[in-house]
Amino acid sequence: MGASQKDFENAMNQVKLLKEDPGNDAKLKLYALYKQATEGPCNVPEPGVLNSISKAKWDAWNALGSLPKEAARQDYVEFVSSLSPSPKSCSLEGPGANRSLPESEDIVVTTEENITTIMFNRPTKKNALTNEMYQDIMLAMKAASKDNSTITVFTGSGDYYSSGNDLTNFMKISGDLKQVAKESSITLRKFVDSFIDFPKPLVAVVNGPAMGIAATVLGLFDAVYASNRATFHTPFSGLGLTPEGCSSYTFPKIMGRAKATEMLIFGKKITATEACAQGLVTEVFPDDSFQKEVWARLKAYAKNPPNAMRIGKQLIRSTEKENLHAVNAEECRVLQERWVSEECMNGIQNFLSRKAKL
Numbered sequence: 001m002g003a004s005q006k007d008f009e010n011a012m013n014q015v016k017l018l019k020e021d022p023g024n025d026a027k028l029k030l031y032a033l034y035k036q037a038t039e040g041p042c043n044v045p046e047p048g049v050l051n052s053i054s055k056a057k058w059d060a061w062n063a064l065g066s067l068p069k070e071a072a073r074q075d076y077v078e079f080v081s082s083l084s085p086s087p088k089s090c091s092l093e094g095p096g097a098n099r100s101l102p103e104s105e106d107i108v109v110t111t112e113e114n115i116t117t118i119m120f121n122r123p124t125k126k127n128a129l130t131n132e133m134y135q136d137i138m139l140a141m142k143a144a145s146k147d148n149s150t151i152t153v154f155t156g157s158g159d160y161y162s163s164g165n166d167l168t169n170f171m172k173i174s175g176d177l178k179q180v181a182k183e184s185s186i187t188l189r190k191f192v193d194s195f196i197d198f199p200k201p202l203v204a205v206v207n208g209p210a211m212g213i214a215a216t217v218l219g220l221f222d223a224v225y226a227s228n229r230a231t232f233h234t235p236f237s238g239l240g241l242t243p244e245g246c247s248s249y250t251f252p253k254i255m256g257r258a259k260a261t262e263m264l265i266f267g268k269k270i271t272a273t274e275a276c277a278q279g280l281v282t283e284v285f286p287d288d289s290f291q292k293e294v295w296a297r298l299k300a301y302a303k304n305p306p307n308a309m310r311i312g313k314q315l316i317r318s319t320e321k322e323n324l325h326a327v328n329a330e331e332c333r334v335l336q337e338r339w340v341s342e343e344c345m346n347g348i349q350n351f352l353s354r355k356a357k358l
């Protein structure tokens with residue numbers, strides 16, 4: 001006998017209680033089966049290539065063809081049960097939990113003239129990255145790695161590139177702090193892995209200040225173009241934190257140990273011009289012509305044959321990959337401990353109570 005409506009509803013609740021992020025492929029499958037089970041065969045127009053996430057969702061649903069609603073419901077229930085053998089002891093608000101597919105507008109993905117752009121879009125909060133945004137960025141990167149674009153670009157909306165991790169993420173957690181720190185460490189590792197393994201040229205268009213994790217992962221980009229308004233700031237020690245995004249390896253390699261120490265350990269903020277002199281930034285542009293000049297250049301680069309660019313990148317990066325994964329794993333292991341430390345609690349508390357502005 002097929003799954004009942006009650007089984008289906010239970011399965012939907014179980015998805016919300018998943019302890020670990022099931023991954024983008026599983027989320028797409030869940031989405032498609034859910035839509036098929038509730039609405040029947042895909043009945044909406046195919047989204048344009050400008051929205052690669054909607055397109056991925058549409059493709060997954062459309063691929064189910066004329067599968068009957070009851071069969072989709074049954075498949076959904078079975079698939080959920082394969083994902084969640086035990087729904088007990090879950091943190092409802094932990095990273096990765098309660099997520100299905102990106103719905104928020106905090107990350108905007110567009111594809112135009114062979115360029116997929118992933119934009120941080122939370123300007124009123126200086127594009128600080130929420131737990132949901134980490135998940136959506138991973139999803140967007142996975143889609144971008146497979147779409148028809150030749151280059152992928154990160155940029156920010158408003159006056160900031162990004163102020164890094166949203167420090168209120170720490171207040172949204174429930175349950176055992178150590179367990180949440182463990183889950184966060186897993187999420188962070190996966191997030192940084194997405195940058196290490198990204199197969200196409202990855203470019204940052206740094207429109208304003210870049211802080212914390214938004215600055216550190218720049219060491220994993222293939223080119224970084226910055227407005228002269230941009231600054232680069234990793235105030236980790238003040239927050240009781242330690243470097244991530246592989247910066248403990250990439251920054252000393254790029255700028256030398258002394259300059260990397262000033263940034264990563266002493267929290268020195270550097271200008272775009274300094275970052276360019278130290279090799280973190282490829283080129284700096286005057287802010288008033290920044291967008292025009294950078295996009296004209298990127299559109300020209302994006303016309304290059306995609307395979308040549310992809311394979312060229314692979315040659316430049318492949319010898320480093322193993323090291324980078326090991327560094328990422330170690331940085332995340334250390335951060336897992338830092339997040340539950342008194343120094344970190346005090347650092348976050350200072351920001352939240354605005355006693356200290358970094």
Ligand SMILES: CCCCCCCCCCC/C=C/C(=O)SCCNC(=O)CCNC(=O)[C@H](O)C(C)(C)COP(=O)(O)OP(=O)(O)OC[C@H]1O[C@@H](n2cnc3c(N)ncnc32)[C@H](O)[C@@H]1OP(=O)(O)O
Binds near residue numbers: 165166180185213
């Ligand atoms: C158990 C652990 C679970 C955690 C799971 C996370 C997993 C991944 C962790 C990865 C590690 C990453 C580390 C980092 O990125 S460290 C860097 C963090 N960023 C900061 O420290 C910046 C903090 N912000 C500031 O110092 C200032 O806001 C800033 C200099 C950016 C701007 O100052 P300004 O005076 O111009 O503007 P406001 O302060 O008034 O800001 C406007 C509003 O934006 C909010 N805001 C800005 N940045 C952040 C932020 N990073 N987190 C949360 N909110 C931020 C600010 O509060 C204002 O909001 P309101 O208008 O509502 O007050």
